[in-house]
Amino acid sequence: MERRYRLGHVPKEGIRVIDAMESRFAQAAPPGAGFVSLRYVDERTESLGVRHGVMEPAHTGSDVGAMITVMDGGGIGYAATSDLSVSGLQEAGRRARAWARRTAGLAVTDFSRLPHAAQSGTYETPVAQPWSSVALGEKIERLRAPCEKMKTDDRIIDSWARMVHLASETLYLDTAGSRVHQRFEMLMPNMGAVAVRGTEAQRRTLHGQGAARQGGLEVLDQLGFDEVAPRLAREALELLEAPDCPTGRTDVLLAPDQMILQIHESIGHPLELDRILGDERNYAGTSFVTQDMLGTYRYGSDLLNVVWDPTRPGQLASYGFDDDGRPATREHIIEKGILKRSLGGGTSQERAGLEGVSTSRASGWNRPPIDRMANLNLEVGDKTFDELVKSIEQGVFMATNSSWSIDDSRNKFQFGCEYGRRIENGELTTVVKKPNYRGISATFWRDLVGVGDERTFQVLGTPHCGKGEPNQMIRVGHASPVCHFASVAVFGGA
Amino acid sequence: MQDAFNRLAGDLMAGLQGEEVLLCSVHGEDSDFVRFNKGRIRQAGAVRQQGISLELIRGRRHAGASATLSGEHDVDLARLKPLLADLRARLPRLPEDPYLQYATDVHSSERHAEADIPTPDEAVDRIQSAASGFDLVGVYASGGIHTGHANSLGQRNWFDTQNFNFDWSFYLSGDKAVKTAYAGQTWEETAFARKIARAARQLEALKRDPHTIQPGRYRVYLAPAAIHDIVGLLSWGGFGLKALKTGQSPLLKLAEGEASLAEAVSIAENTAQGFAPDFQAAGFIRPPRVPLIEGGRHAEALVSPRSSMEYHVPTNGASAMEAPESVDVAAGALPDAEVLGRLGTGIYVGNVWYLNYSDRPACRTTGMTRFATFWVENGEIAAPLDVMRFDETVYRMLGENLVGLTAERELVLDPGTYLQRATTSGRYPGALVEDFNFTL
Structure with missing residues (x-):
């Protein structure tokens, strides 16, 4: 199956690396082994930051390696190496095959039953303003300027503006004849201010850890990076003087930079099929969702529509193929509140006998693919922000996640935000600090009573989703409009 | 590993210019991971990785870079020399750093931990034998870990160890489980058996009807x-x-x-x-x-x-x-x-x-x-x-x-x-x- 996404000019060096890996894979694949794949990852990063007027250490990173996976005799084994010579890859192939043979008959499934269709295709992140098109000094100035704008008051004792640029190139090859070449580029900016009075501190940030997208420097414009600093400083100072969030059961209106966390923890994780199958029970946890709920379970109100969409341009976890080389397509996960399918990659789908999505992903060349979220988005409704506020007699508007905790079944949660405002008689009123709320996933989404329109919708993501044994930290995209939930338990500080 | 790192660092430092100072750190592992679910193996494999971090300093300006190492001296040196040159080229474009500090007194050290760990094959046998009949889920990790530091002032530090870490749970049903860990540098069968027996006893207690409390x-x-x-x-x-x-x-x-x-x-x-x-x-x-x-x-x-x-x-x-x-x-x-x-x-x-x-x-x-x-x-x-x-x-x-x-x-x-x-x-x-x- 041939799929082609936007893959423009490929530098000669890229072609050389790929060509070398293809010939080396041919030499390294253990002869006679059932099925062998190679996943090569070349990831380059550059980190720049300015903190309270002082440049932080500048750093570049280059992380290059490959993993060979062998499925043989029903078993599975992998070996990852940063030695990309023929002999290094051959040694990896030998170790992977030894593990495959050792696990034959002992594995959770008969891996020889997994289907392996040959896939080929490419994917490349669309980039409007390449990272390399702007000089280092200019980038530093773009970080220094917001820091200066945040130093508006002696009570602002810390401020920062940072960005991490990441470019990665991956190549997937297997003995079924697959060849998948993908190139990603992303920017993860971060900005914040801390206001302190005595031992009370308040911080405001640019979407917490959620400001992250694929693309080049145009991501800064998309996120309003150059304009947001004065507001962050002002709101940090406002919070310092604000009363605590009230305690009680009331309506909440959640901004997109809190909604992404709500989606992530209480929809995304519970729907990961490997959790449902029990793989994560010792670490990341299990799920309150069981296989028999798929297709019938009412996850939320009729207003709840959630899509798994790796095809959305510019979102943090967009791709053409997952790390098992399977093509990725947009799918409805929850439609009008009804759970349609889980987030399970090829291996989990085979084990469970269920439909899933192509979401077998690895955090790098040195970790094996497991079921992960990619872009998991809540679709827009038809209410303007003003209409949502006006519909609330008593409530709290909360923005920007600052605290997250949920049980191992992904059911009982408690989340906190940086910034809150009371809603009284359909109007935003007093700023309140330390807004927290708690609930239960299985019922929370059924109280979704209002969904914002396109103008309230924001495309965000998180670079830090942890899971797996061995542990893996992966990048996940989420997008959401502003959402209104009825009758939620809210509270403030101690 | 230690000699290879010191040789690589030494060759990089030989190319320093003028008042430049170079800090090098290396970290790596050669590990096996076996992941279990329901007493069977979900994934098993090996990871051999090594990375180096370089910090080039001239006066109060500095720039850092990290890169994976292949373990082949000539290959790695050929990749790191241009990286060092890139750092040198960046220095004039970076501002002076008032908070830069690095060790200037030379304190070299080395520490090698003694270990007696089973081969991953042996560990799988022991785990599956001890856990027979249980709904076991978790991960066994073992192998070598190393970290080193070298600077152009002459300091050399090294740390390496071999260990194992078996982190697992016995599940009864739903979210009812007992979590245990057995980790160290020497595997003692009797200690492992005690851990298994204690977990099994707690699992028995979980079989009683659960109690619910009010907030x-x-x-x-x-x-x-x-x-x-x-x-x-x-x-x-x-x-x-x-x-x-x-x-x-x-x-x-x-x-x-x-x-x-x-x-x-x-x-x-x-x-x-x-x-x-x-x-x-x-x-x-x-x-x-x-x-x-x-x-x-x-x-x-x-x-x-x-x-x-x-x-x-x-x-x-x-x-x-x-x-x-x-x-x-x-x-x-x-x-x-x-x-x-x-x-x-x-x-x-x-x-x-x-x-x-x-x-x-x-x-x-x-x-x-x-x-x-x-x-x-x-x-x-x-x-x-x-x-x-x-x-x-x-x-x-x-x-x-x-x-x-x-x-x-x-x-x-x-x-x-x-x-x-x-x-x-x-x-x-x-x-x-x-x-x-x-x-x-």
């Missing part, structure tokens, strides 16, 4: 694994000087004398008795012990070289994150054998999970009970408890509401494997606490 305040015993998680949360920005100076530390009130913990609470960074290297990326050597909390009051902060310059406090060799790596929570006087009796009627909390702050300045934390948590009546385990959310300040749980800490402590070797296998560890007692707040 409210309860007398609890927090087992050492739970204290490990709570101190682990505090370590996330709690003990560092930068976090204190920027108002972000949850222990700011403690540091300012506005709050205190119980006198029995003393916490230290105990590098001498830990399993982590005693040097860090800028070449500073860590002191054997840094007291963080003494007798319930704030003692010292962890100070990175950068914070040292910013806040004019001498560094104590902390990493840039200023988090402890070898935690030592002092033991108390409560004998393990008396825990249930002293608890009387209340909750035995085997583990807690997914902690975070619900009010950072107040050091108020929230999290869930998880694994082997029991309702206790009159000093006897009565029933397993359905998971509960707590929301409580550390100042209350380890302060005014602390009844006592256990005399025995447990050694926890961090099973974490983000990026590579961790070398962090800690020693933790259990804690008997009154009026512990459950909310959901």
